[in-house]
Amino acid sequence: MAITKEEFISELNKDLEWEYAAAVQYVQHAAMLTGPEYDSIGKELVIHSNEEMGHAVTVSTIICDLGGVPTVDVEKRVISEDSKAMLLGVLNNQPGAAKDIVVLNAGAALYAADVADSMQAGIQLAKAAIESGAAKAKLDALVALSARLAK
Known part of the structure; x- marks a missing residue:
């Protein structure tokens, strides 16, 4: 099915909106990270x-x-205002910059x-663990264990 030039420009503008949004989201996530242990992640988010x-x-x-006109x-x-909500969003397979960076780092x-033969294979394993719910199940098990040990 062919589309008109105007329709194509409209679709490109939708893509452009997402590019802007992704840039803003990466900056927001980088700004929300605090502590020296997150410096490298923050720098990576700014690069993205x-x-x-x-x-x-x-x-x-x-x-x-x-x-056309951009x-x-x-x-x-x-955009999450707290790290716990952001992490749970990732583990619940919510698409976005947070999931992308978690998959990249886990990979x-x-x-x-x-554990993986290549970076790409590691990324695929990490993505599969999130999408299947296995990563969330591990977090749930860790939370349950932590609660039992606290008693």
Whole structure:
């Protein structure tokens, strides 16, 4: 099915809204991290924000080249105000920047620990654990154990 140039520009503008939103979300998550143990994660989030803005520039240029006007609207994103809610969102398979960075970091850890043969394989294992509910089940088991030990 063919689409018109105007429809294509409209779809590109939707993508552009998501690029803006992703950049904002990465910045917000980086700002919410506190403590030296999170410095490397915060720096990684800022790098991803800059990459998203680079994508936005590319998409904007394509829109202009097609005779369109790039949007200035930002797609509304759910942004957590606390780490627990953000983590639970990830473990409940909520898409977004938080899940992306968790999958990336977990994949790297699985590769570094020789559980996966490659970084990509580690990422796939981490993604599968989240999507299947196995990662959430492990957290639930840890919470239950912690509650039992506290008695």
